[in-house]
Amino acid sequence: MNAGLWWWALPVLLLPLLWHRRKRERTEAAPLATARFLPRAEPLQRRVWRWDDPLLLLLRCLLLAALVAFLADPVLAWRTSSVLVVPGSDPASVEREVRAAGFVEAPRLLLPGRDAAAWIHAHEREFAADARLLVVGDVAMPAARPRFRHEVILRSAPAAARPVERHVAVFGPRADDWRRLFGALDGPVRAVVDARPDARTELIVWDAPEAPPPSLRAPLWWVTDGSAFPELARAPQVDGIAYADSARGRLWHGAAWPPRDAAAARALVAAWHDLHLGVQPFTAPAQVLAPAAAAPVGTAGGALRAQLALLLLVLFVLERSVTHVRRR
Amino acid sequence: MHASAALAAHTGKLALAIRHVLAGLGHGIHAGRERGAGVEFSEYRAYAPGDEWRRVDWKLMARADRYFVREAERDSHVAVWLVLDASGSMLEPSRAVDGLTKLAYAKLLLGCVAAIAQRQGDAFGLVVCHGERARFTPALRGPRQLQRVLAQLDGTDAQGGLPDGETLRASLHFSRAPAVVCVAGDFLDWPSPLSEALLRLRGMRHDVRALCLQTRAEVDGGFDAGLAYRDPEGGVEMVRFGRDLRAGYLRKREEHFAAVARACRRHDLPLVQACIEQAPAEVLRAWLRQGGQR
Numbered sequence: 345m346n347a348g349l350w351w352w353a354l355p356v357l358l359l360p361l362l363w364h365r366r367k368r369e370r371t372e373a374a375p376l377a378t379a380r381f382l383p384r385a386e387p388l389q390r391r392v393w394r395w396d397d398p399l400l401l402l403l404r405c406l407l408l409a410a411l412v413a414f415l416a417d418p419v420l421a422w423r424t425s426s427v428l429v430v431p432g433s434d435p436a437s438v439e440r441e442v443r444a445a446g447f448v449e450a451p452r453l454l455l456p457g458r459d460a461a462a463w464i465h466a467h468e469r470e471f472a473a474d475a476r477l478l479v480v481g482d483v484a485m486p487a488a489r490p491r492f493r494h495e496v497i498l499r500s501a502p503a504a505a506r507p508v509e510r511h512v513a514v515f516g517p518r519a520d521d522w523r524r525l526f527g528a529l530d531g532p533v534r535a536v537v538d539a540r541p542d543a544r545t546e547l548i549v550w551d552a553p554e555a556p557p558p559s560l561r562a563p564l565w566w567v568t569d570g571s572a573f574p575e576l577a578r579a580p581q582v583d584g585i586a587y588a589d590s591a592r593g594r595l596w597h598g599a600a601w602p603p604r605d606a607a608a609a610r611a612l613v614a615a616w617h618d619l620h621l622g623v624q625p626f627t628a629p630a631q632v633l634a635p636a637a638a639a640p641v642g643t644a645g646g647a648l649r650a651q652l653a654l655l656l657l658v659l660f661v662l663e664r665s666v667t668h669v670r671r672r
Numbered sequence: 673m674h675a676s677a678a679l680a681a682h683t684g685k686l687a688l689a690i691r692h693v694l695a696g697l698g699h700g701i702h703a704g705r706e707r708g709a710g711v712e713f714s715e716y717r718a719y720a721p722g723d724e725w726r727r728v729d730w731k732l733m734a735r736a737d738r739y740f741v742r743e744a745e746r747d748s749h750v751a752v753w754l755v756l757d758a759s760g761s762m763l764e765p766s767r768a769v770d771g772l773t774k775l776a777y778a779k780l781l782l783g784c785v786a787a788i789a790q791r792q793g794d795a796f797g798l799v800v801c802h803g804e805r806a807r808f809t810p811a812l813r814g815p816r817q818l819q820r821v822l823a824q825l826d827g828t829d830a831q832g833g834l835p836d837g838e839t840l841r842a843s844l845h846f847s848r849a850p851a852v853v854c855v856a857g858d859f860l861d862w863p864s865p866l867s868e869a870l871l872r873l874r875g876m877r878h879d880v881r882a883l884c885l886q887t888r889a890e891v892d893g894g895f896d897a898g899l900a901y902r903d904p905e906g907g908v909e910m911v912r913f914g915r916d917l918r919a920g921y922l923r924k925r926e927e928h929f930a931a932v933a934r935a936c937r938r939h940d941l942p943l944v945q946a947c948i949e950q951a952p953a954e955v956l957r958a959w960l961r962q963g964g965q966r
Binding site for chain 1: 760761762763764774858860890895899900901902903904906909910911912913917920921924925928
């Protein structure tokens with residue numbers, strides 16, 4: 345649901361306005377000689393358009409307004425023209441691009457990842473209407489050409505492939521074979537074989553017939569003997585690899601592991617990269633995306649949520665206090 | 673019917689309205705014992721407005737160039753007492769005829785009775801029960817008395833409740849001579865000092881004739897449900913009227929007036945209930961005839 349629909353709840357402010365109207369007893373009554381044959385009635389009360397307890401009324405209105413604002417999750421367009429920097433970019437090239445595009449004065453934002461299009465889409469409402477965005481670095485190319493309401497200048501440059509370390513733990517009598525396999529890896533991914541698995545471990549090679557201790561966990565397990573893992577009994581297979589999910593993590597099982605030759609080892613490592621680590625996106629080509637007024641805006645917000653929650657709390661406490669004081 | 677009552681309400685002059693009502697009344701409604709003016713000549717007196725033309729002595733007028741009226745000796749000493757309940761509840765307006773109240777209607781009818789009594793040569797007096805005290809006009813004969821009584825009636829404004837029993841006993845003490853007591857009121861307070869006084873008078877073998885005035889809205893329970901009401905003689909308590917309360921209202925009212933009628937019947941006291949929207953002449957006829965038929 346679009347949180348902006350909550351703004352339609354603002355008419356609830358009319359409720360305290362109505363309730364705080366001053367009561368006035370209706371005292372005018374027509375004389376009626378036979379009134380003695382009628383039952384007594386409480387004097388009718390009529391509300392007039394004057395308000396009592398203006399302080400309490402104000403507090404209640406503010407409380408309701410704050411609640412509506414909290415639910416509507418407003419986003420203030422407080423960001424101006426900015427430079428969005430993809431992490432891992434070369435500072436020198438960033439400087440060069442910023443100077444070339446004339447964004448020297450603009451504030452710089454470090455993006456959380458390579459996917460600049462998703463980030464801009466989510467946070468686009470935070471930018472002022474006339475803001476321009478310069479994105480520098482190794483920007484991931486989205487599947488479709490993105491449309492934004494602001495002008496976005498992509499100055500992408502493919503970053504030099506930096507070695508990425510993946511921590512691996514090996515258990516079993518054939519640990520040396522596995523170490524050799526991981527040591528022979530070339531390319532951007534380097535495997536570091538740790539003696540003991542820790543929180544950074546991404547892959548555990550279990551080359552032993554007994555079951556692993558239950559505390560051992562990792563995102564991916566390579567298991568040579570499936571008998572210790574009941575989850576693998578009915579596991580489907582892809583390219584000779586049986587896979588299953590367990591409480592310890594995802595299990596891969598190959599009967600012919602460790603690979604005997606270079607081709608099999610390459611196939612296994614390629615499968616690891618493609619199927620588990622994921623395909624790294626291409627670098628988006630440098631271009632200028634013209635603003636499109638009809639582009640959808642992102643739903644992400646919550647920038648003011650903490651402040652509004654605090655305001656709500658303060659107003660609530662004040663309202664309760666004033667109500668209590670008035671009652672006494 | 674309404675037109676006649678409204679005319680009575682809107683005619684500023686009580687004497688005019690009385691003449692209008694009596695004009696439609698005809699003759700012979702009152703079993704007066706007057707033998708006719710001038711049967712036993714008593715005295716001449718100067719003409720006063722209101723005297724019948726036929727009683728003017730034309731020969732004397734030709735001689736003296738002034739109007740004189742022949743006063744007859746009467747053997748009847750019937751005194752007519754007019755008792756007007758002028759408590760606050762008598763200001764109850766007719767919800768159908770604008771400007772007509774029970775008080776105005778009662779004044780009109782009592783004025784008619786006074787005029788009839790004056791025509792017949794009876795002495796008549798007036799007692800106005802008015803805001804906790806009784807205003808007393810002694811019984812006399814003649815057109816000047818009629819004017820006096822009409823002026824008293826004209827100047828009467830309803831307010832407050834009824835006088836207490838002691839006051840009424842002091843005001844309504846009559847001689848042993850037979851009297852006709854015509855009471856006009858709403859009888860919403862019953863038993864009350866006034867009702868006790870009437871029953872006492874009836875016990876003294878006076879001819880007491882009660883006229884209970886109501887409005888059409890009271891009888892039908894047709895009040896505006898959108899208003900708040902209060903008792904004009906009560907406190908500040910408010911009451912409400914609505915369709916849900918109508919049946920209860922009618923039942924209570926019925927019970928009250930049934931009790932009133934029962935008490936009157938037990939004491940052989942004729943009671944006429946009339947709506948003020950009715951034509952005054954009809955009501956007057958019913959009021960006076962009922963006493964005569966008894």
